[in-house]
Amino acid sequence: MIQYNFPTIIYFGTDALSSLGQQLAVKQHQRLLIVTDAGLVSIGLIEQIQQQIQSFDLETVVFDGVHPNPTEADVEAGVDFYQNGGFDGLIGIGGGSAIDVAKTIRLMAVHPAPLSQYEEAKGGTDLICNPLPPCYAIPTTAGTGSEVGRSSVITLTGSQQKSIFFHPTLIPDIAVLDPTLTTSLPAHLTAATGADAFSHSFETYLVRLQHPMADGIALEGMKMVAQYLPTAVAQGTDLEARGQMLLAATMGATAFQKGLGVIHSMAHPLSTLFDMHHGLANALLLVEGTSFTLERTVETDDTLLLAKLQTVADIFSPQTPVEVTELPQLITDFLRQIGIQSGLYHHGISSESIPALTRLAYQDPCHQNHPFPVTEPEIEAIYHRALGK
Numbered sequence: 001m002i003q004y005n006f007p008t009i010i011y012f013g014t015d016a017l018s019s020l021g022q023q024l025a026v027k028q029h030q031r032l033l034i035v036t037d038a039g040l041v042s043i044g045l046i047e048q049i050q051q052q053i054q055s056f057d058l059e060t061v062v063f064d065g066v067h068p069n070p071t072e073a074d075v076e077a078g079v080d081f082y083q084n085g086g087f088d089g090l091i092g093i094g095g096g097s098a099i100d101v102a103k104t105i106r107l108m109a110v111h112p113a114p115l116s117q118y119e120e121a122k123g124g125t126d127l128i129c130n131p132l133p134p135c136y137a138i139p140t141t142a143g144t145g146s147e148v149g150r151s152s153v154i155t156l157t158g159s160q161q162k163s164i165f166f167h168p169t170l171i172p173d174i175a176v177l178d179p180t181l182t183t184s185l186p187a188h189l190t191a192a193t194g195a196d197a198f199s200h201s202f203e204t205y206l207v208r209l210q211h212p213m214a215d216g217i218a219l220e221g222m223k224m225v226a227q228y229l230p231t232a233v234a235q236g237t238d239l240e241a242r243g244q245m246l247l248a249a250t251m252g253a254t255a256f257q258k259g260l261g262v263i264h265s266m267a268h269p270l271s272t273l274f275d276m277h278h279g280l281a282n283a284l285l286l287v288e289g290t291s292f293t294l295e296r297t298v299e300t301d302d303t304l305l306l307a308k309l310q311t312v313a314d315i316f317s318p319q320t321p322v323e324v325t326e327l328p329q330l331i332t333d334f335l336r337q338i339g340i341q342s343g344l345y346h347h348g349i350s351s352e353s354i355p356a357l358t359r360l361a362y363q364d365p366c367h368q369n370h371p372f373p374v375t376e377p378e379i380e381a382i383y384h385r386a387l388g389k
């Protein structure tokens with residue numbers, strides 16, 4: 001039995017915020033907590049959103065204690081804020097970090113601490129039983145797709161690993177995709193977050209689970225990234241490209257209910273150990289992760305997987321026929337086009353760090369959904385190849 005689930009209400013367009021405001025009024029919200037990071041407050045984006053929402057006769061208060069690669073401490077501070085502020089719901093505004101923290105505050109506002117007991121890998125999902133307060137999500141990046149996801153990713157205190165919290169009710173009630181809110185994102189972050197969106201669709205498409213609906217969404221998501229990310233990077237104010245990338249990111253996250261793969265397992269410790277941006281970490285592993293998968297697929301003559309990889313290669317070369325073996329080079333060219341400097345070495349990672357990275361990546365659950373089992377030495381070898389000295 002497989003459960004198919006695509007439940008999020010999405011408001012898309014340059015007037016999506018006022019639709020959210022109307023809906024919040026219909027739901028009779030009075031006081032909502034905005035969960036975000038200090039950077040978005042400082043550029044005035046949060047105030048702009050507050051003004052639009054508050055015109056519908058409700059109050060919003062800002063908690064801006066979210067850090068990149070968010071931690072349990074961020075969540076605890078937010079829960080404290082929420083429980084003592086007389087709020088009747090939350091709005092996560094920002095990248096995946098802010099939205100994940102909002103979702104986790106939502107969880108912990110009505111469940112006893114500690115957060116660690118709810119970790120999915122430890123069977124904690126079954127302990128999530130109380131009705132959660134309403135939560136809305138407004139992404140300002142096009143990457144994680146957390147606005148349509150049923151999980152949040154938080155680093156627990158004293159841990160060097162990202163922990164996943166999963167429950168169907170963690171999914172935001174409404175996701176607002178307004179391309180004007182992403183136009184101020186700098187080119188390098190547009191590229192990195194877009195690479196994350198691509199990685200979600202790509203990795204989940206390769207997962208062997210029978211899920212044609214997710215596969216269809218993932219394929220279209222990859223096509224949209226290939227078509228629109230270069231424009232979103234080069235011309236940040238292009239609303240069509242920004243809008244299509246927002247949709248591509250939600251599609252990646254909608255699809256990846258199938259699972260991810262070794263690239264995400266290897267990206268996670270680069271963030272927990274070195275605070276590397278999650279999207280950049282995925283981007284820097286995409287080529288060697290793909291080469292590894294392709295080599296094994298050819299070796300084992302796995303025709304089904306080979307056909308999928310060929311489909312992805314064709315997405316990057318829609319006009320000219322290409323061989324499947326060209327896929328790593330096609331991805332390399334694409335990453336270069338969006339301005340990502342390849343090689344972990346160029347981003348402060350040295351070979352001395354690889355044993356620690358490997359240990360954590362192997363413990364990360366994502367690679368268990370890779371289309372074939374991946375060993376610890378294989379992960380180590382991929383890191384070495386991705387160093388790029």
Ligand SMILES: [Fe+2]
Pocket residue numbers: 144196199200264278282
């Ligand atoms: Fe990701």
